[in-house]
Amino acid sequence: MKKLLVLCLLLLGAAPALALTLSRDTTWQGERKIGEEVRVESGATLTIRPGSRITFHGGHLEVAGRLVAEDVDFSGSGWGGILLKGCDSTTIIRNCRITGAKTGLFIGGGAPRIEGTTLENNEVGIELKQQSSAAISLCRISGNRKVGLFIKDESSPHVSGCTISKNGKYGVYIYRAQPAAFTGNTLSENDTALMISNAGSDPRIQGNIFSQNKIAILVDRAARPLLTGNLLRDNQTGVRLYRRADAAIDGNRFEKNNEALSIAYSSYPRIHYNDFVANRRAITLEFQSSRWEKSNGSTVRESEAESRGAFGQGSGHAADAEARRRPDAELDGTIDARHNWWGEQESRELNRIGTSGNPTFIDDGRDAPTFVDGGKEWPLDRVNFTPWQSAPNRRARESL
Amino acid sequence: MKRRALRRLSLLLLALTLLAGVSACKKGEESGLAGTVLFQDQPLSGAQIEIYLKEEQDRATLPFATTSSDAAGRYRIALPTGRYYLIAKKKVEGSGGPTRMLMAAAPLNPLDLPGGSKEVAPFNLREMGRDGALVAEAGTGVKGRIVHDNQPVGNAFVYVYSEKSAGLIGPSYGEAVRSAADGTFAIPLPAGNFYLAARKRADGARSGDVAVGDLNGRWHGNPVTLQHGETIDLGDFKVSIVEAESRKERWQQGKFAPTDTTLRGRMVDQDGKAVRGVYAFAYLDSRMVGKPVYISAATGDDGRFELRLSDGGTYYIGARSTFGGPLEPGEWVGTYDARPNHMVAVKKGEVLDLDKIVVREVW
Numbered sequence: 001m002k003k004l005l006v007l008c009l010l011l012l013g014a015a016p017a018l019a020l021t022l023s024r025d026t027t028w029q030g031e032r033k034i035g036e037e038v039r040v041e042s043g044a045t046l047t048i049r050p051g052s053r054i055t056f057h058g059g060h061l062e063v064a065g066r067l068v069a070e071d072v073d074f075s076g077s078g079w080g081g082i083l084l085k086g087c088d089s090t091t092i093i094r095n096c097r098i099t100g101a102k103t104g105l106f107i108g109g110g111a112p113r114i115e116g117t118t119l120e121n122n123e124v125g126i127e128l129k130q131q132s133s134a135a136i137s138l139c140r141i142s143g144n145r146k147v148g149l150f151i152k153d154e155s156s157p158h159v160s161g162c163t164i165s166k167n168g169k170y171g172v173y174i175y176r177a178q179p180a181a182f183t184g185n186t187l188s189e190n191d192t193a194l195m196i197s198n199a200g201s202d203p204r205i206q207g208n209i210f211s212q213n214k215i216a217i218l219v220d221r222a223a224r225p226l227l228t229g230n231l232l233r234d235n236q237t238g239v240r241l242y243r244r245a246d247a248a249i250d251g252n253r254f255e256k257n258n259e260a261l262s263i264a265y266s267s268y269p270r271i272h273y274n275d276f277v278a279n280r281r282a283i284t285l286e287f288q289s290s291r292w293e294k295s296n297g298s299t300v301r302e303s304e305a306e307s308r309g310a311f312g313q314g315s316g317h318a319a320d321a322e323a324r325r326r327p328d329a330e331l332d333g334t335i336d337a338r339h340n341w342w343g344e345q346e347s348r349e350l351n352r353i354g355t356s357g358n359p360t361f362i363d364d365g366r367d368a369p370t371f372v373d374g375g376k377e378w379p380l381d382r383v384n385f386t387p388w389q390s391a392p393n394r395r396a397r398e399s400l
Numbered sequence: 401m402k403r404r405a406l407r408r409l410s411l412l413l414l415a416l417t418l419l420a421g422v423s424a425c426k427k428g429e430e431s432g433l434a435g436t437v438l439f440q441d442q443p444l445s446g447a448q449i450e451i452y453l454k455e456e457q458d459r460a461t462l463p464f465a466t467t468s469s470d471a472a473g474r475y476r477i478a479l480p481t482g483r484y485y486l487i488a489k490k491k492v493e494g495s496g497g498p499t500r501m502l503m504a505a506a507p508l509n510p511l512d513l514p515g516g517s518k519e520v521a522p523f524n525l526r527e528m529g530r531d532g533a534l535v536a537e538a539g540t541g542v543k544g545r546i547v548h549d550n551q552p553v554g555n556a557f558v559y560v561y562s563e564k565s566a567g568l569i570g571p572s573y574g575e576a577v578r579s580a581a582d583g584t585f586a587i588p589l590p591a592g593n594f595y596l597a598a599r600k601r602a603d604g605a606r607s608g609d610v611a612v613g614d615l616n617g618r619w620h621g622n623p624v625t626l627q628h629g630e631t632i633d634l635g636d637f638k639v640s641i642v643e644a645e646s647r648k649e650r651w652q653q654g655k656f657a658p659t660d661t662t663l664r665g666r667m668v669d670q671d672g673k674a675v676r677g678v679y680a681f682a683y684l685d686s687r688m689v690g691k692p693v694y695i696s697a698a699t700g701d702d703g704r705f706e707l708r709l710s711d712g713g714t715y716y717i718g719a720r721s722t723f724g725g726p727l728e729p730g731e732w733v734g735t736y737d738a739r740p741n742h743m744v745a746v747k748k749g750e751v752l753d754l755d756k757i758v759v760r761e762v763w
Contacts, residue, residue: 037612037613039613042548042549042551043549043551062602062613064613064641083602085602085613086553086554086555106602108602109554109555124730130555131555146730146761147730150729150730152728169763170763173729173730175728175729197729
């Protein structure tokens with residue numbers, strides 16, 4: 001009889017669990033196999049003891065109450081991940097590992113704390129929505145197929161001290177959201193390390209290291225971040241500004257990038273007090289013309305907006321971008337890049353050619369005066385690099 | 401006061417319905433639509449009734465037929481057998497004040513007219529703002545707090561419907577506001593009767609199907625009757641978790657009910673791999689904008705979908721992984737491309753295999 005009971009318990013332990021609702025405080029320890037949805041009801045706490053291994057064969061873990069997991073391995077193949085729905089800061093995922101999920105960690109609202117956790121080999125590592133103000137610190141977000149950290153829907157998380165590398169499309173994607181802090185992170189070997197997109201995405205990106213990415217920071221569609229005190233080194237492109245991306249780029253260090261700054265399609269940044277060191281090219285302008293913007297900008301965007309549909313013709317946010325147009329008076333055919341230090345060799349070149357010269361490290365309207373659009377030639381803008389700094393900027397050094 | 405107003409409205413509607421029945425009988429064999437339009441529950445005379453063959457976004461085209469409502473708010477319009485979209489509108493010139501536009505689509509659009517005379521349920525027109533939202537009056541509205549298990553629910557959406565005939569689901573709401581972190585909400589509104597529903601989806605979306613585990617609820621005191629200058633505090637507005645069983649029941653109703661006319665196929669990516677979590681949408685309008693007439697359930701692991709139609713006809717087919725709103729990065733999207741205009745013609749009672757719809761991720 002006793003043997004039979006033991007056998008039954010063993011069988012129960014080995015069999016995948018079915019749908020499970022936890023409506024009271026529960027503690028898990030050891031190994032557990034999950035085959036369906038596990039839901040932690042509001043008011044209940046699921047505590048998972050250190051050293052536990054939770055393996056999912058489909059299903060997901062949804063928490064409307066509270067989750068406390070430390071040193072836990074969550075794994076599976078194509079499982080639904082952990083969904084934190086409105087969890088407050090008493091929900092803590094610390095030093096855990098989440099792998100093989102569609103979305104490793106979905107955070108809908110609330111302010112849970114994710115600390116020292118590895119999110120690896122998921123489709124998406126972490127996705128934040130519903131104005132979440134989660135705190136994500138010291139995490140390793142790596143090798144996720146699409147996006148490492150997806151910040152959407154007016155979320156305002158604190159993201160600090162994370163290592164974000166080798167993610168498929170984007171290391172971090174900020175879409176219509178504004179992280180309260182994005183600092184002290186290292187982003188490397190991503191296709192695009194940090195994407196900041198669409199009006200409403202105006203975060204302060206401060207004190208991060210971007211290295212060996214194809215594009216370190218891509219700013220698109222009327223987003224206006226402040227990029228300050230970052231080190232961008234050994235990337236193919238340091239910062240790419242695209243489609244009315246009027247970023248403020250202040251006190252960063254661009255070092256050994258193939259192209260430090262690329263500016264295209266009616267983007268008018270402010271580039272001050274940065275250090276440019278040993279980049280193949282400091283600034284490149286493409287399809288960038290104040291005159292084109294004044295003549296065609298509004299019309300083209302309106303026409304794009306009208307032709308957009310619900311099934312892939314575009315994002316439909318042109319109106320937002322339009323509302324954020326700079327006054328025409330600022331569109332004077334120049335890009336404001338004053339007070340930068342352009343490097344030792346470059347500084348010598350500037351001293352030689354003077355303020356009216358054509359620096360070899362800047363590719364602008366001095367090199368290709370016009371470009372063709374709609375069968376018409378438009379003047380390419382020029383970079384205003386005067387005055388320049390004669391020594392590295394303290395601001396760029398100190399903020400790192 | 402509220403009960404008396406409701407009773408008056410019920411009597412009025414009953415009388416109008418009886419009158420309509422008599423009227424329909426007298427007309428005998430003539431085919432057409434008849435009904436009553438209201439504004440703030442009172443019959444509205446001089447409203448323009450427009451009949452379209454396509455979805456509401458095609459209003460730029462000329463209507464198929466028009467008439468106007470009489471002194472009792474009644475209208476009748478002769479039409480051949482078919483399917484129609486009925487819209488009522490009236491421009492009210494202000495005496496010294498601003499011109500107001502009253503407007504509404506029949507809540508049960510599209511209206512199938514198999515022949516004979518069909519009575520359309522009475523519906524209220526509402527004042528339109530520039531963006532089609534309800535135009536609030538000073539000091540008029542509702543407020544309250546969304547709660548679940550006595551806990552406040554932040555980031556839930558509270559929807560205001562002018563009609564209940566669509567079941568308080570779908571995008572026909574006149575207003576939607578998000579509750580604050582402490583669950584509270586306040587919605588400025590004009591005077592009138594309103595039906596409130598509240599939902600909180602796991603993905604934070606404003607629209608789309610509710611999933612198991614989402615929060616959903618209707619205000620128990622629907623309709624809320626607002627007088628001019630009155631703000632009603634509803635107190636706690638309870639929502640509850642959507643259970644698998646209740647969701648299953650809902651999927652057996654309305655647009656998801658099994659029918660004998662079906663379009664089916666598979667959603668695949670550009671490599672031909674099945675894509676999970678994508679809905680198929682059927683439109684009557686080739687531009688495929690606005691509200692679709694039919695929506696499938698989301699695809700499963702095999703990528704298969706079924707669009708269950710109540711009638712044969714010509715449809716334009718699109719596919720997305722979310723309901724409505726601007727496309728977001730990471731979303732799957734595509735169209736049925738066997739024909740360049742995404743069109744498919746299906747006969748009533750026919751089950752048509754569309755083979756595959758290729759969807760792509762938007763970034």
